Amino acid sequence: MEKSHSKITTSKKISFSDKRRYIKYFWVSFIVAVITVPFLFLLASWGVLGEMPTFEDLENPRNDLASQIISSDGVQLGTIFKPNENRTPIKYDDLPKHLVDALIATEDVRFYGHSGVDPRGTFRAFASLGSKGGASTITQQLARLLFIGLRSKKLDKYTQKIREWVIAARLERQYTKNEIIVMYLNKYDFARQAIGIGSASRIYFNKELKNLKIEESAVLIGMLKSATIYNPKTRLENAIDRRNIVLSQMAKYGYLTNKEKDSLQQLSIELDYRPEGYAEGTATYFRREVKQFVEDWIKHNPIGENENGELEYHNIYEDGLKIYVTVNSRMQKYAELAVKEHMTNLQKEFDKQEKTNNTTPFRGISNEQKDKIVNKAIRNSARRKIMKDNGKSEDEILTSFNIPTKMSIFSWEGVIDTIMTPRDSILYYKRFLHTGLMSMNPQTGEVKAWVGGINNKYFKYDHVNQGTRQVGSTFKPFVYATAVDQLKYSPCYKIPRAKITIPVGKHGVSGQDWTPTNTDGNYIGSVTLKNGLAKSINTVSARLMDRIGPETVINLTRKLGIQSEINAVASIALGTENIKLSEMVGAYSAFANEGIYIKPFIVSHIKDKNGTLLYDNFPERKDVISKESAYITLNLMEGVTETGSGRSLRTDASNQYLYKNVITGHPYKFDNPIAGKTGTTQNNSDGWFMGIVPNLCTGVWVGGDSRSIHFESITYGSGASMALPIWALYMKKCYQDRSLQVSKSEFVKPVNLSVQLDCEIYETRDKVQDEFQF
Numbered sequence: 001m002e003k004s005h006s007k008i009t010t011s012k013k014i015s016f017s018d019k020r021r022y023i024k025y026f027w028v029s030f031i032v033a034v035i036t037v038p039f040l041f042l043l044a045s046w047g048v049l050g051e052m053p054t055f056e057d058l059e060n061p062r063n064d065l066a067s068q069i070i071s072s073d074g075v076q077l078g079t080i081f082k083p084n085e086n087r088t089p090i091k092y093d094d095l096p097k098h099l100v101d102a103l104i105a106t107e108d109v110r111f112y113g114h115s116g117v118d119p120r121g122t123f124r125a126f127a128s129l130g131s132k133g134g135a136s137t138i139t140q141q142l143a144r145l146l147f148i149g150l151r152s153k154k155l156d157k158y159t160q161k162i163r164e165w166v167i168a169a170r171l172e173r174q175y176t177k178n179e180i181i182v183m184y185l186n187k188y189d190f191a192r193q194a195i196g197i198g199s200a201s202r203i204y205f206n207k208e209l210k211n212l213k214i215e216e217s218a219v220l221i222g223m224l225k226s227a228t229i230y231n232p233k234t235r236l237e238n239a240i241d242r243r244n245i246v247l248s249q250m251a252k253y254g255y256l257t258n259k260e261k262d263s264l265q266q267l268s269i270e271l272d273y274r275p276e277g278y279a280e281g282t283a284t285y286f287r288r289e290v291k292q293f294v295e296d297w298i299k300h301n302p303i304g305e306n307e308n309g310e311l312e313y314h315n316i317y318e319d320g321l322k323i324y325v326t327v328n329s330r331m332q333k334y335a336e337l338a339v340k341e342h343m344t345n346l347q348k349e350f351d352k353q354e355k356t357n358n359t360t361p362f363r364g365i366s367n368e369q370k371d372k373i374v375n376k377a378i379r380n381s382a383r384r385k386i387m388k389d390n391g392k393s394e395d396e397i398l399t400s401f402n403i404p405t406k407m408s409i410f411s412w413e414g415v416i417d418t419i420m421t422p423r424d425s426i427l428y429y430k431r432f433l434h435t436g437l438m439s440m441n442p443q444t445g446e447v448k449a450w451v452g453g454i455n456n457k458y459f460k461y462d463h464v465n466q467g468t469r470q471v472g473s474t475f476k477p478f479v480y481a482t483a484v485d486q487l488k489y490s491p492c493y494k495i496p497r498a499k500i501t502i503p504v505g506k507h508g509v510s511g512q513d514w515t516p517t518n519t520d521g522n523y524i525g526s527v528t529l530k531n532g533l534a535k536s537i538n539t540v541s542a543r544l545m546d547r548i549g550p551e552t553v554i555n556l557t558r559k560l561g562i563q564s565e566i567n568a569v570a571s572i573a574l575g576t577e578n579i580k581l582s583e584m585v586g587a588y589s590a591f592a593n594e595g596i597y598i599k600p601f602i603v604s605h606i607k608d609k610n611g612t613l614l615y616d617n618f619p620e621r622k623d624v625i626s627k628e629s630a631y632i633t634l635n636l637m638e639g640v641t642e643t644g645s646g647r648s649l650r651t652d653a654s655n656q657y658l659y660k661n662v663i664t665g666h667p668y669k670f671d672n673p674i675a676g677k678t679g680t681t682q683n684n685s686d687g688w689f690m691g692i693v694p695n696l697c698t699g700v701w702v703g704g705d706s707r708s709i710h711f712e713s714i715t716y717g718s719g720a721s722m723a724l725p726i727w728a729l730y731m732k733k734c735y736q737d738r739s740l741q742v743s744k745s746e747f748v749k750p751v752n753l754s755v756q757l758d759c760e761i762y763e764t765r766d767k768v769q770d771e772f773q774f
Contacts, residue, residue, distance in 0.1 A: 285452025684717025
């Protein structure tokens with residue numbers, strides 16, 4: 001007992017003797033802390049611990065805003081942005097309440113009660129040495145995103161934390177709580193080009209913020225912990241787990257009931273992923289054209305001068321411009337679907353027929369010529385340029401094109417991972433048929449749909465406006481329209497089928513006399529103008545050209561907006577010239593607009609991020625031909641879809657292989673007035689269809705990358721087989737969407753029309769006799 005008592009006495013003596021020392025240490029530590037912490041904050045504010053933002057930086061933090069491309073029906077088609085800066089402006093009112101609730105519950109539950117730093121959270125973090133979280137408030141996280149960057153290591157992380165505190169306190173004095181929330185959510189990188197909450201909502205769920213569901217908001221808020229680890233596109237299970245944690249936090253702090261939480265946690269994540277990279281998403285070729293237009297507009301419209309007297313301009317990547325375009329998002333979708341449906345089908349048939357072609361995918365050339373085409377493609381390839389820039393010799397480069405390599409290639413069934421030589425990949429891509437589609441309102445000039453090719457990621461060339469192709473018989477309506485306008489011919493006016501020879505020296509003919517032939521070999525009797533265009537009879541077009549001359553026709557095409565070079569030779573009557581698809585659609589539209597040409601346009605107006613109008617389009621228009629001549633030309637083209645090469649638009653299904661397997665979607669069974677014209681060039685290299693209804697003109701081109709890539713038979717390679725089905729599929733979808741109000745009415749008929757359109761009762765005997773004298 002004595003021994004035990006002795007120990008207790010000794011312990012008490014030690015505790016008593018150290019008491020004053022402990023108290024001394026406490027007060028010394030407290031005084032040091034009281035002095036040091038403010039001193040550290042002072043050092044941080046002076047920038048000693050690292051660069052600090054200025055007052056101007058805090059007043060206007062750097063936040064590049066992508067320019068938005070907004071369709072005529074109010075849908076964002078895409079954005080124009082710097083790499084990793086696809087950010088669109090948002091306001092607090094744009095945020096659904098449940099998204100803000102999820103943010104507060106998960107990231108900073110005392111957000112509305114602190115001034116940038118959460119004392120309770122900070123003390124907890126220190127006490128647990130960070131094991132229970134780092135206690136970074138939303139304001140601190142914003143400070144890090146705006147001015148500090150990624151978390152540092154070792155000693156720097158402590159000085160960084162102090163800088164965060166100082167900046168957070170300053171931000172709290174500068175901005176309201178709601179403004180801080182908006183700034184934070186719009187600064188965060190949600191990965192996959194989704195910078196900011198607005199872009200993330202569109203890219204992952206194809207929704208505007210206001211339309212997000214609670215569980216969708218929880219997914220996005222969950223990504224704030226790590227947009228890579230909890231990404232719903234690439235790590236779905238992680239994203240579900242993190243979303244459920246967010247929902248649990250919302251229930252814990254009273255934003256959801258437990259019943260609501262349990263129900264929402266059982267749901268799967270329903271993504272509607274819509275990437276917004278320049279080569280991805282919808283209207284990719286069109287968006288590139290819009291970007292070029294706006295850049296040109298900016299270049300010619302300075303906004304003032306800076307203090308050095310230098311001109312200043314808007315910045316398409318930083319200023320958050322709102323670019324309102326003419327394209328309708330649904331019509332664009334229908335056009336892209338129509339292209340995919342038919343081109344998938346057509347490509348299968350083309351590949352099938354190419355199996356017996358020794359020079360596939362080329363026809364009518366030798367193997368030596370084939371090698372020349374491939375070698376030219378090698379010289380122009382990005383692969384060769386990169387290797388050359390890296391100092392590789394020409395022999396090394398050429399050798400590399402014959403070495404099997406892993407690559408991902410395009411197919412209509414999806415991307416294929418494979419191994420092939422780069423040389424073989426060139427031949428692989430050469431075999432694809434391409435297309436272009438443009439659709440516009442003839443009365444307003446607004447382009448409503450624009451498909452420049454089959455896939456912008458793999459095929460950059462825009463077949464709407466970037467290049468020209470031979471137009472074939474789609475040029476003939478210009479010849480007929482000139483004859484109608486100049487010579488006052490009616491649709492019932494008769495022309496002989498007989499051969500005609502235009503001698504050297506006349507109408508630009510050189511080398512030898514020009515004697516065109518008819519596809520059907522028929523040169524007997526006469527036909528009306530309407531039948532001549534419907535059957536696309538070459539000798540009729542040539543005879544008309546002989547009477548009016550190529551210069552007169554070219555003059556008309558210039559007035560109709562065609563700027564592509566057209567030679568003043570008689571053969572243009574058969575469509576030997578190369579013209580842009582965009583120009584053809586603009587020119588044809590004038591016939592549906594009572595002879596008035598309106599230049600097609602794609603941007604209606606531009607506003608800045610605050611809604612101030614910067615640009616407003618005023619369509620260019622001019623009278624070209626009379627209302628009567630325009631109407632008669634339409635009447636002539638109606639014959640094409642009634643009895644001519646476009647009659648498949650109206651006929652029932654056929655048992656022929658062609659209609660079952662190639663004319664995609666047939667039968668179409670249109671019963672409304674349609675003016676149109678097919679076009680097929682020599683060797684079936686180009687297939688065209690131009691189709692008009694009263695308030696919509698649409699042109700389609702289909703062909704190979706080279707004129708030597710084509711179907712062997714006109715049965716498959718005609719405009720009626722290659723291009724017309726895309727037009728038909730597109731129009732059927734547009735008509736099914738009644739909200740678009742695409743017309744099925746008759747074309748506007750001029751008052752007091754001076755010619756007879758019913759050829760059965762029109763007397764032409766005298767004129768026929770005169771005609772035979774030519």
